[in-house]
Amino acid sequence: MTKFSIRALIVLAMFVAGFSGCSQEGTLVIDNKASTEFSGFVNGTQVTIDPSDSYETTVYIGKSLAIIGPDEIPVIVSGSAPTKRSFSEEIGVLSGETTTFRITDDTGALIFTNMHDRTVSEVAARQCDSLVFGPNLLEANRIIPPGSTRSIQLDAGCWDLQITYDPDDLKQTVVDVDIATGQIIEIEWAPGYIYPPPAPPAPAR
Amino acid sequence: MKTFKTLSIAGALLLCCAVYSGTVSGQPARKQYVADFGVSFNQATVTKAQRGMLGLDISVGKMFTNNLSVGLAVGYDVVSYQKDEGIYARFAVVPVLAKAKYYFTIAPAMTLHAALAGGVYQAIPHLGTDAIGGITESGLHPGGSLGVGFDWWLFGRQGLGAELEYNFFDSGAEDLFSYFAVRVNYSLIKM
Numbered sequence: 057m058t059k060f061s062i063r064a065l066i067v068l069a070m071f072v073a074g075f076s077g078c079s080q081e082g083t084l085v086i087d088n089k090a091s092t093e094f095s096g097f098v099n100g101t102q103v104t105i106d107p108s109d110s111y112e113t114t115v116y117i118g119k120s121l122a123i124i125g126p127d128e129i130p131v132i133v134s135g136s137a138p139t140k141r142s143f144s145e146e147i148g149v150l151s152g153e154t155t156t157f158r159i160t161d162d163t164g165a166l167i168f169t170n171m172h173d174r175t176v177s178e179v180a181a182r183q184c185d186s187l188v189f190g191p192n193l194l195e196a197n198r199i200i201p202p203g204s205t206r207s208i209q210l211d212a213g214c215w216d217l218q219i220t221y222d223p224d225d226l227k228q229t230v231v232d233v234d235i236a237t238g239q240i241i242e243i244e245w246a247p248g249y250i251y252p253p254p255a256p257p258a259p260a261r
Numbered sequence: 262m263k264t265f266k267t268l269s270i271a272g273a274l275l276l277c278c279a280v281y282s283g284t285v286s287g288q289p290a291r292k293q294y295v296a297d298f299g300v301s302f303n304q305a306t307v308t309k310a311q312r313g314m315l316g317l318d319i320s321v322g323k324m325f326t327n328n329l330s331v332g333l334a335v336g337y338d339v340v341s342y343q344k345d346e347g348i349y350a351r352f353a354v355v356p357v358l359a360k361a362k363y364y365f366t367i368a369p370a371m372t373l374h375a376a377l378a379g380g381v382y383q384a385i386p387h388l389g390t391d392a393i394g395g396i397t398e399s400g401l402h403p404g405g406s407l408g409v410g411f412d413w414w415l416f417g418r419q420g421l422g423a424e425l426e427y428n429f430f431d432s433g434a435e436d437l438f439s440y441f442a443v444r445v446n447y448s449l450i451k452m
Contacts, residue, residue, distance in 0.1 A: 078304075078306075116309065117309075118306070118308040118394075119305060119307070119312075119313075121306050124439060124441070125306035125439070126306075129309075
């Protein structure tokens with residue numbers, strides 16, 4: 057009888073010890089395959105990931121015992137990059153496994169610098185074969201002061217740009233800006249700018 | 262999936278106990294009352310659950326046959342507990358259950374039992390930012406429990422025992438909220 061009781065207590069102790077060691081964890085890797093820097097949130101943590109770099113984190117899932125308990129947990133990944141539109145996705149991270157989420161380009165980007173001495177108030181775009189410009193591509197209340205730079209996302213294709221600048225809402229159109237997904241085009245704009253800008257003269261030998 | 266797991270466990274527990282049966286002296290008999298006073302270690306098995314903690318439980322049942330008792334069980338079980346920078350995040354549960362217990366005699370004054378219960382669980386979360394098992398707010402949840410254990414009626418009308426119990430209730434989230442309790446009981450038989 058005493059031996060039985062001791063065995064029962066040992067089994068009980070093993071159960072209690074087992075409960076303390078049944079944590080479930082998984083690894084989440086965010087792989088930035090986009091051509092520009094990603095910034096956003098991974099499981100509530102703010103992250104910045106350079107192009108071709110990755111961010112790895114261990115995700116705590118919960119407790120389980122044998123077949124009872126969670127083996128997966130949803131994690132929210134959100135953010136954007138100049139060549140990746142803003143997104144928010146739920147990813148299932150599995151216990152004991154490495155889950156990889158790849159960020160890929162889905163748009164092109166204009167890096168627009170205002171080289172003029174007046175503020176740019178609007179940048180609108182239309183496809184090269186269209187007659188009508190679309191809405192202002194600058195975020196609300198985000199004008200481009202002299203000397204400042206803004207990133208503007210454009211889908212792949214051929215675009216005409218209409219730049220509106222103060223003080224009299226003067227407009228200039230830049231035509232035939234051809235951009236591909238993941239491509240970054242730098243425009244240093246001032247009135248009279250044409251795209252592509254003429255190549256600088258070769259240095260004299 | 263969770264329902265399948267629950268049924269699998271229920272089946273396994275019942276199969277384990279089905280090999281035993283019988284009645285001898287030294288265990289509660291028909292028309293008697295049995296009260297169990299238990300101290301348990303409880304561990305939630307859900308997302309974001311931390312390590313388990315202690316609980317206190319009382320159950321009272323009437324023996325309708327020499328093997329079967331039916332009664333009421335209540336308790337206070339802390340199923341997840343974490344101390345983090347002076348903050349004590351904890352998740353407690355108050356089960357209020359109608360409980361049926363079936364005793365199988367395995368030796369003089371020793372019984373195994375299987376228990377089945379149903380009722381409500383009052384969730385009492387005191388948490389930080391993370392929900393545990395999808396629950397962040399207090400509330401009543403319908404659920405039940407399955408358990409197996411043994412009793413040693415070593416003092417005639419008094420006994421010591423232990424049991425393993427699986428509790429589950431509807432959390433309102435995708436999966437059931439579940440926790441295990443390993444309990445040590447002090448039992449009394451009243452005529």
